[in-house]
Amino acid sequence: MIDQMTVFLENEKGRLGSLCRTLGDAGVNMHALMIADTTDFGVVRIICDAPTKATRLLRDLGYQASTTKVAAIEAPNRPGGMADVLTCLADADANIEYAYCFGSPSHDTAIVILKIHDGDNLVDALAAQGLKALQPEDIYSPDEL
Amino acid sequence: MPQEELQELQLERLKSLLIRVYNNIDFYRDQFDAANFDPYSVESLDDLAKAPFTVKQDLRDNYPFGMFAVPKDDVVRVHASSGTTGKATVVGYTKHDIEVWGECIARDIVSCGGSSQSVFQIAYGYGLFTGGLGAHVGGETLGCMVIPMSSGNSKRQIQLMQDFETDILACTPSYAMLLADTAIEMGLNPAKDFKLSAAILGAEPCSESMRKEIERKLGVTVVDIYGLSEVMGPGVACECSYQTGLHVAEDHFIIEIVDPKTLLPVPDGEWGEVVFTTLSKDCSPLIRYRTRDISRIVPGTCECGRTMRRMDRISGRTDDMLIIRGVNVFPSQIEEVITGFSEVAPWYQIVVTKQGPMDYVELKIEVVPDFDFDEIRKIENLQNRIAAELKSNLQIAVKVRIVEPKSIERSEGKAKRVIDLRKAGASND
Structure with a gap:
């Protein structure tokens, strides 16, 4: 079992882009990204090389982020x-x-x-x-x- | 003081008050004459019900100093409302008025366990708003060590709260919650690390569940303080540590509860609009001022032994009541429902719009950081449970929308909980 990072995003222009830029700038490398989308929001699931570090970073920046096995x-x-x-x-x-x-x-x-x-x-x-x-x-x- | 003696004192003060406003304030002379009310004819407290009411618009119409009963020379301070919805309402204070105010709040500090030894941190805004300077004069009257922080600068507030060993905090409930959350984010446990024992919170509504949460996070007893700038400011009424209603400072104010439609007094225990007459104010006295706040007289006497009657906590305002598809809804009722969900953070916003001819209500909430939102159905399940609870409690359909953390504005003063976009371009202040 591995940790997947999950991020809650409201459907807003540019929100996914800035999430990815943030991760990129922090040196987090993503292997896979999948979005479960609804009318109001999306749940972004990410497999990356540093899920714990990335989750802590995003939370500090005010994202709703967590890890899931x-x-x-x-x-x-x-x-x-x-x-x-x-x-x-x-x-x-x-x-x-x-x-x-x-x-x-x-x-x-x-x-x-x-x-x-x-x-x-x-x-x-x-x-x-x-x-x-x-x-x-x-x-x-x-x-x- | 036994109630009979108190009523004698009230009657004596009321008689001289009515004559004083009749002779010194043109507005009241005209009002009394128009209503055929003779201020010299008053024989009992019941006779007050024959006097006409005063409303906020009257204060605006007499802007700035038309409602002063003393020459400007005798005025040592003014406070004013923000005036975002019209002209500001201006209230003046003589030296004696400030002393009475200090005495009222000093009692409130004592009734939640404070004394001249207390370290009293004031995080209400200082300025034209009555919260900061009102609490301040109360703290100094009692002889507390007052920390005049004003609102904002939360990290510094927390730093000084620790370093100065604050035991009583005064601010709005939403700011108390923000301070608690900020302290927790800073890695502190306010309930253990702080010396705080009580918080005197007021100036905006606070549901019972929000109160419990602040008490738990800060490790304090929260007492609700009530007042409005027109009548004096905070200290018109305040809870004691029994938290079973707010003792009205009846030696300085007469409280009446009236039916907001018929304007007739209702019996003790029944809800209605709160009306105040100020007995001791020199500069800006008011006769039967309609507050728009909804409350009731709590029947019986308080276990604390104080004889001053209690008003219940404000359940809403006649003017912030939302009418949604014909149903009367108070934001406090919505708050009561959502604070029952542990997954939800204590910040919310209600947005009311029109969809065609129908009112449409969206409730924006944030979830707590450890809410498991990885599966969409868990989010939908939470939304549905909240919507169902609102439906069964308030009879209205509400679209529940979970938003990202901190996207609902945190307030350092009064929280902006309701945005009503039904009237073009308008929003509540």
Whole structure:
């Protein structure tokens, strides 16, 4: 399990841009960003190399920010790769709150981010099926560890 | 002083007051004559009900000094309202008026546990507003060590509060909350680290739940002080440490509660508009002044032993009452509901607009820093629960909107809780 940073943003022009600029200026490197949007506000979910440091920084600047534990699972970069992960979770009776993926065409694997209740046990179930869950040391910067 | 003796004193002072204003203030001579009220005919306190009322507009019409009963030479100070909604209302004080004011507030400081040994920090604004200088004269009258901070500069307030070992704080409730939160942000625990024992808060409404929160955060007893600049300033009435209503300084003021529509007095215990007659003021006396504040007389006597009757905490104002789709709503009722939710920070703003012909109410709130908002449904669930609670308590539909931290303006004086955009370009002051 790794820490995802979540930020509450009102739907206002330039708000996302200034959030990203703030993180960039602080030397935080993002791997993935996903927005759950509603009429009034968005919830921004970010996987980065320094979630604790970034959350503290944003809070000091007056953002509503917090960290949440999520599972980051490596899935093979081929048709059906994601489906395999989800089948595995369904077999383990997992309840998925939300999911998103990131990857690049040149890589053999993509990363599936999953918010699941009781995630720790499920990560073990996935490992038994040969699916690897990323650990903090795989993505955090050395300072963050 | 037993109530009978007090009433004798009131009657004696009332008789001379009515004659004095009739002879010295043109406005009252005209008013009394027009109403066929003979100030020399008063035989009992009940006769006061025959006198005409005074309203705020009367003070504006006689701007600046038309309501003074003494020559300007005898006036040692003036205070005035901000005047954002018209001409300012000006109130003058003779040396004696200031002494009476000091005595009223000195009693209030004692009744919440203070003494001449107290360190009394005043974070009400100083200036034309009566809060700062009113509390100041009270503190000096009692012999406290007064720290005249005025409002603002919160970090310095907190620094001195610690260094000078303040035991009593006087300011608005919203500023007390801001001071508490600022201290907590600075890494302090005011309830433990400060010597504070009581806070005398007034000048704006404070719900019971907001009071509890300030008490918990600061580790104090919060007493509600009441007053308005036209009548004197803070100290017209104040709670004792039993917190069961505000003892009115009845030796200096007569309180009446009237039905705001019929203007007839209501029995003790019933809610209505608060009306004051000032018994001791030399410069700016008022006869039956309609405050627009809604309260009631708390029946019975207080456990503290004081005989002065108690008025209840102000439940609203006849003029800040919002009429939303025909339903009367006081901002204090909305506050009462949202402070029941631990996820919500104590800052809120109500915005009223029109959508077509219909009133549309949006309630902006902030959530506490550790609220788990990672899943949208948790946010929606909170919004829905608050909306449902408002609906069942107030019978109105409110759109609840969570906004980012600190996007609702913090106030150092009176908090701006309601923005009514239904009248073109208008907003409440």
